Amino acid sequence: MIAIDDLGVRHGETPVLAGVSLTLVPGRPVALVGESGAGKTSLALALMRLSPGQVHGRLRIDGEDVMAFDAGRLRRYRGGQAALVVQAVGEALNPHMRVLDQVVEAMTCQGTAAASKAATRALALLAAQGIEEDTAARYPAGLSGGETQRILLAMALANDPALLILDEPTAALDPASRATALATIKEAARDRCVLFITHDFAAVRDVAVETAVLYGGRLVEHGPTREVLAAPRHPYTRGLVRALPERHGGKDLQGVPGVFARPARGCLFANRCPQAVAVCREMEPRLNRRACGHVCDHGRDHGHDHVLACHRGGIVAAMTVRGLTKSLGGRRILDGLDLTLGCGETVVVCGESGSGKSTLARILAGLETPDGGGIAFDDAPGRVNHGGLALAPQHPHTAIAAHFSIAEAVAEPLVCGGMGDAARREAQTAACLAAVHLPTDKAFLRRRAHSLSGGELQRVAVARALVQDPAVLVADEATSALDVSVQAKIVRLLMELQEKRGLAMLFITHDMALARRVADRILVMDHGRLRPASGA
CATH class of the missing domain: 3.40.50.300 (P-loop containing nucleotide triphosphate hydrolases)
Structure with a gap:
């Protein structure tokens, strides 16, 4: 030995x-x-x-x-x-x-x-x-x-x-x-x-038989190879696994956001981590055995030999939904639905038209009220994202007032949220438009929403969703009305934003081929509940 x-x-x-x-x-x-x-x-x-x-x-x-x-x-x-x-x-x-x-x-x-x-x-x-x-x-x-x-x-x-x-x-x-x-x-x-x-x-x-993961000269995860690669517990390990061209599943390659920079104190990975909180920037975590408490194991017992260095005990849930119910016109749409979405994870929800996917999205966004159940978000102090959820709608032309200027459309959530500082609103609006690869010059900001193409308007809708720096983004059929070329650009954009911002994403679609390209997990809406997709 x-x-x-x-x-x-x-x-x-x-x-x-x-x-x-x-x-x-x-x-x-x-x-x-x-x-x-x-x-x-x-x-x-x-x-x-x-x-x-x-x-x-x-x-x-x-x-x-x-x-x-x-x-x-x-x-x-x-x-x-x-x-x-x-x-x-x-x-x-x-x-x-x-x-x-x-x-x-x-x-x-x-x-x-x-x-x-x-x-x-x-x-x-x-x-x-x-x-x-x-x-x-x-x-x-x-x-x-x-x-x-x-x-x-x-x-x-x-x-x-x-x-x-x-x-x-x-x-x-x-x-x-x-x-x-x-x-x-x-x-x-x-x-x-x-x-x-x-x-x-x-x-x-x-x-x-075992795999140890080294980051910045420190071990951050160590356990049985099958578990470390199939269900990584540390956000850094997950980033490595996502970057593997030979990995199982079809999700397009993603890497670890940012670059290594040694901090004066705190966790070495904090500047690249989608779930970092205040303690991560103050104290360096030890490599130890801790209860999972995170989403990626799906309830499995990892045993006593899977260890990691993370103040949060591994990948945590950005959003947890339990027992969600909703009936419309006497028909049960959601029937005790449960869902856990990990920080930085993409979960795709598929299902036939009318199965309740958009109803779920609207309830999560607060646009409809459920009959029962609860929704909780990761609200740990000092987190990277401000938290909460934003919706990128299926039909941006009905969600954005046609007479709004681009600046007004993107800044509307800030105005509704009570941000009175006009200079700060303008800065956040410009930053979000730049993030979705749209112009930020005055001429573009003055244009009316009705003058944009479908692809441009969808990007504006994504920028508007990002302007309050959410932890969770729900994309409800966000590409269904677009031609294949524009669709590809929007999907790449969403994956890029997830990687850079550490967003957890709930991606709703009926297109299984597209689902396989973007998903960490694929779930199917089935009689008001979610189940894993077969063969996904």
Whole structure:
């Protein structure tokens, strides 16, 4: 067992890693994922005591603290007990030695095999990676990146290390070589500790039993791979999973909004988080086991080994609807409807015309009164969005007075809300028009709503919905009356706004193909209640 305890690395005054604790167990390979610059390679180098920075914390292997090793003990540890396959393959091999000799040297330097036996074992290790004898007899010059990567993996396994650290071991490989390398890694992981650093999430699913997520040098989530990738609990992890082109489901790619900026205090992810509140900007969260209390698990028990660093205990509900009922003309439209919408999540509600979708939207927006049930919003103090809900209607030409100027149409919710500061209203109006890619010059602001095209008016309706900075946006058939080209632009706009503003979105449509392109979850209105869409 390998125990990493409170490991940190600093380069001068700059923290690169902080408080990293992991336990590596033979047979349970751990994948380490995160954006470039998260500190993954810095951790790999620190575990080999090759870091150029100042390292603190403890690393125990078989009860010994690697950080206390002297030079002689460290030589036996590197390449003997622990091996690293580096990401920078171009500099990893000695250009003045033949490939076979370098693999042999890895064994003879550790005294694990005599030169004659080492050569036989080296050829077998190389052959297992698809490296033939004539290539083994060559110098590294002229080798492809994929060949070098496979040679380094063979070299790393030469002394049967207890700890194998792999830094992007499949990055330069063609599909066939990648499959061979992954098979080798899985076989090697049966009886040794493996830390698998990668951007290849398909390989994570294939190889790793556990997945740890690194952000800004700190672990923010760690748990069983299946759970971390299928139902991420931290907003950052969800952003990574949304960016995967190979992920299941058809939702168009989304990434993590913004860029990393190290704050003076508070949570490292607060400036990019759709659900950050006051405490997130003041205190750094610890990695600990907490009750879920969030929407993305759908009531599942994640077990006791799924941990995260989040003051809010993971992704929280932006809106919760319980037991909503509504009857019209003696017919029950909504029948005890329940709905939970997570911060930053897109839930699509589909159903036939007349099934009650628009009735639900109007009740949520406060335009109709339900017969029973309740609606609650995330009202934690200091949240990023001001909170509440706004509606982007199905027919903007009936929702916006035709004689209103564009400025009046967008600013109307602010006027109705009592904002008396005209300069502030103008600034927010212009900002929201810019956000939906409409002009903000005086000539456009003076134009009347009736003079706009359908696509332009729909953008004005979205700008008007955003002007009070809601946490939840309900888009009720917001593209149904538009031609396909304009529809695509509006849908991309809504996804862009969600990513930038952290909006939770309830997207109502009868178009299942469109639903699959925008949804994190698809629900179907069925006899006044919502159920998951089959096959979605």
